[in-house]
Amino acid sequence: MKKFMAVLVALMLVLTACGDAGKNQGTTDKKDESTKTETTKTETTKTETNAKDDAKAQTSDVKIGMLAPLSGPVAEYGVASSNGTKLAFEMLNSKNYLEGKNIVPIAYDTEADQTKAVNLFNKLVSNDEIVALVGPVISSTSLAVAPVAMDENILMITPTGTHLDITPDYPNVFRACFIDPYQGMLAGQFAVENLGAKKVAVVYNVGSDYSVGLAKEFTKVVEAAGLEITNNEGYNEEDKDFSALAAKLKASAPELIFVPDYYNKVGTIVGQFKAAGIEAAFLGGDGWDGVLANFAKEAEGCYYLTHFSVNDPSNTTSEFVKAYKEKYGVEPSSFAALGYDAGLVVAEAVKTAGSTNPEDLVKVMENMQFQGVTGLLQFDEEGNPKNKDVTVIKVVDGKATIETKIKGK
Amino acid sequence: MEQLLQQIINSLHVGSIYALIALGYTMVYGIVQLINFAHGDILMVGAYFAFFGLTAYRLPFGVSLLVAVIICALLGMLIDKIAYKPLRNAPRISALITALGVSMFLENGFRYLFGADTKRMPDIIGAEKAFRFGSVRISHMTFITIAVAVLFMLSLQLIVHYTKTGKAMRSVSEDTKAAQLMGINVDRTIAITFAIGSALGAVGGILYSMNYYEVQPYMGMMPGLKAFVAAVLGGIGSIPGAMLGGFVIGGVETITRGYISSTWADAFVFGILIIVLIFKPTGILGKNMKEKV
Numbered sequence: 001m002k003k004f005m006a007v008l009v010a011l012m013l014v015l016t017a018c019g020d021a022g023k024n025q026g027t028t029d030k031k032d033e034s035t036k037t038e039t040t041k042t043e044t045t046k047t048e049t050n051a052k053d054d055a056k057a058q059t060s061d062v063k064i065g066m067l068a069p070l071s072g073p074v075a076e077y078g079v080a081s082s083n084g085t086k087l088a089f090e091m092l093n094s095k096n097y098l099e100g101k102n103i104v105p106i107a108y109d110t111e112a113d114q115t116k117a118v119n120l121f122n123k124l125v126s127n128d129e130i131v132a133l134v135g136p137v138i139s140s141t142s143l144a145v146a147p148v149a150m151d152e153n154i155l156m157i158t159p160t161g162t163h164l165d166i167t168p169d170y171p172n173v174f175r176a177c178f179i180d181p182y183q184g185m186l187a188g189q190f191a192v193e194n195l196g197a198k199k200v201a202v203v204y205n206v207g208s209d210y211s212v213g214l215a216k217e218f219t220k221v222v223e224a225a226g227l228e229i230t231n232n233e234g235y236n237e238e239d240k241d242f243s244a245l246a247a248k249l250k251a252s253a254p255e256l257i258f259v260p261d262y263y264n265k266v267g268t269i270v271g272q273f274k275a276a277g278i279e280a281a282f283l284g285g286d287g288w289d290g291v292l293a294n295f296a297k298e299a300e301g302c303y304y305l306t307h308f309s310v311n312d313p314s315n316t317t318s319e320f321v322k323a324y325k326e327k328y329g330v331e332p333s334s335f336a337a338l339g340y341d342a343g344l345v346v347a348e349a350v351k352t353a354g355s356t357n358p359e360d361l362v363k364v365m366e367n368m369q370f371q372g373v374t375g376l377l378q379f380d381e382e383g384n385p386k387n388k389d390v391t392v393i394k395v396v397d398g399k400a401t402i403e404t405k406i407k408g409k
Numbered sequence: 410m411e412q413l414l415q416q417i418i419n420s421l422h423v424g425s426i427y428a429l430i431a432l433g434y435t436m437v438y439g440i441v442q443l444i445n446f447a448h449g450d451i452l453m454v455g456a457y458f459a460f461f462g463l464t465a466y467r468l469p470f471g472v473s474l475l476v477a478v479i480i481c482a483l484l485g486m487l488i489d490k491i492a493y494k495p496l497r498n499a500p501r502i503s504a505l506i507t508a509l510g511v512s513m514f515l516e517n518g519f520r521y522l523f524g525a526d527t528k529r530m531p532d533i534i535g536a537e538k539a540f541r542f543g544s545v546r547i548s549h550m551t552f553i554t555i556a557v558a559v560l561f562m563l564s565l566q567l568i569v570h571y572t573k574t575g576k577a578m579r580s581v582s583e584d585t586k587a588a589q590l591m592g593i594n595v596d597r598t599i600a601i602t603f604a605i606g607s608a609l610g611a612v613g614g615i616l617y618s619m620n621y622y623e624v625q626p627y628m629g630m631m632p633g634l635k636a637f638v639a640a641v642l643g644g645i646g647s648i649p650g651a652m653l654g655g656f657v658i659g660g661v662e663t664i665t666r667g668y669i670s671s672t673w674a675d676a677f678v679f680g681i682l683i684i685v686l687i688f689k690p691t692g693i694l695g696k697n698m699k700e701k702v
Binding site: 206233234235236238239240241242243244245247248250251264267268271272274275276277294295297 | 411412415416419422423527529532536537539544546548550617620621622623631662663664665666667668670671672674675
């Protein structure tokens with residue numbers, strides 16, 4: 001009997017391992033499926049572009065390489081971002097922005113794989129002779145391509161790679177999005193200045209770099225401002241039951257709870273907290289984008305930070321939103337907006353430099369001041385956007401309304 | 410003090426779901442000495458059918474629950490017939506591996522059929538509604554969860570102890586060969602055990618998905634594992650043991666989350682399993698049976 005139980009424990013451990021593998025695979029396929037239609041659409045455009053490109057390589061064309069995960073685990077992000085970038089080039093071409101020169105995007109699918117991303121980048125450089133690269137979209141592939149881009153001396157701008165280490169070591173690498181510590185910092189400032197809370201609790205996912213990073217920076221800012229941190233609670237990725245945590249938080253009665261995680265998790269947490277009778281305000285990061293699909297009722301009255309909102313009344317946004325909706329039939333996400341901005345900024349660099357010489361392009365980028373749909377793009381010495389504005393959303397009547405825009409610092 | 414009361418209520422709430430699921434493990438183990446790892450996925454199937462009943466067909470809650478439970482009971486019998494019955498006389502490990510296979514089949518089958526995205530269970534009971542005693546809240550959901558769980562556990566006890574089928578189940582679990590000689594239809598009894606176990610699992614799964622909103626193909630994994638720990642802790646094969654084990658696990662988990670840290674909760678739960686296996690391998694209420702050689 002004892003021996004049998006020992007075998008059992010071993011089996012159980014194996015099962016846990018299997019379970020995890022299975023789950024990852026699951027998410028992979030899910031995104032795959034949900035974006036299948038959109039991916040097909042993108043691929044058609046890609047072949048068209050390539051065909052046009054192969055037909056005759058016009059000297060007057062400016063070829064911009066694009067790397068994005070158009071299939072695979074994060075296809076949703078890749079498709080949105082690359083759609084945004086393509087739209088940007090299309091709109092610029094129709095305005096004859098580069099005076100006689102056409103911007104020709106050449107897009108390849110990285111499948112979110114680092115090796116593939118590097119190989120495709122080399123192909124872009126040696127076969128397609130690109131001038132600059134917009135991409136890759138996610139942090140891991142961006143980290144892999146950045147050093148190669150420096151070796152090849154090609155201007156690279158990743159629309160959405162938020163990992164801290166993508167840009168600092170490579171002078172020719174830039175990004176359009178704000179980085180995680182910056183976001184955590186601004187969330188802290190918003191909590192201190194706008195929400196006027198005195199007692200704050202932080203609840204974060206110990207299994208996610210993103211969540212931990214935001215929570216850390218937020219805590220730093222809030223503590224420095226002299227607010228009381230009533231709780232600093234980590235939870236596991238697998239956790240579903242938050243009633244015990246809710247009772248614990250209720251006892252210490254914070255006025256604001258910071259929950260930096262992705263949308264479905266956040267919905268579960270906030271729902272259970274509210275059901276337990278916690279009456280605090282809730283604040284989160286850009287991972288909350290998408291919370292309204294399943295948890296509009298739970299998220300009512302909550303605040304979160306984001307790069308971009310379709311409800312922004314400013315003109316550039318409206319023009320972009322209209323064109324995007326017309327072309328792709330859906331409202332643009334933050335990823336689409338960042339892809340769009342990255343495309344615009346590269347085109348602007350080519351125009352300002354008046355040449356396609358990489359050194360000139362990088363120099364122009366260093367002094368760039370460009371108003372994009374996600375805010376003013378200007379880069380610090382590490383290639384990160386400086387003082388980028390952050391939009392704060394408040395959920396009102398189940399809709400994302402703009403609470404305020406925080407001026408970048 | 411108020412927090413402690415609240416945490417005890419939370420413990421009962423979480424524990425009753427684990428107890429319900431643990432019953433399925435323990436019953437099947439008691440009768441065929443098989444750890445049915447597919448049991449966790451039965452609760453996922455139950456949640457899916459209840460979800461479809463509530464959303465796609467707009468059935469009332471009770472009807473959805475009943476339909477889902479019946480489907481799961483039939484599924485449990487079907488799994489037994491197709492996957493386990495042919496292996497009844499094979500080494501135990503073969504059946505165990507088959508159980509893992511069935512588990513993967515159900516998970517991936519449901520992912521293929523309905524996609525891997527998390528579906529949201531509608532909030533029919535009203536998460537906000539609660540009975541208040543001072544600052545202690547017993548939400549309607551908690552009340553219903555505990556009530557339904559206790560109701561099903563009591564009916565199980567009645568079935569096992571006061572019906573002919575129950576008697577047959579007990580005798581098959583005691584000695585299969587002797588039961589067969591006494592004219593008990595062993596295969597039928599085993600099938601019924603699977604049906605009852607799966608039905609209880611389905612109820613557990615539906616309650617789970619209503620509490621935590623989600624319905625997705627892999628949702629059965631974690632509660633399944635914890636319920637298994639509960640069954641082993643209580644003494645696998647023992648029905649009261651599984652109930653006790655469920656409440657103990659729920660309590661340990663909740664108290665750890667409430668007074669130490671959420672990040673330690675799972676470590677404590679699985680740590681308990683290891684400790685129990687070292688000091689009392691038969692579990693709290695398990696009988697020390699001699700190995701049948």
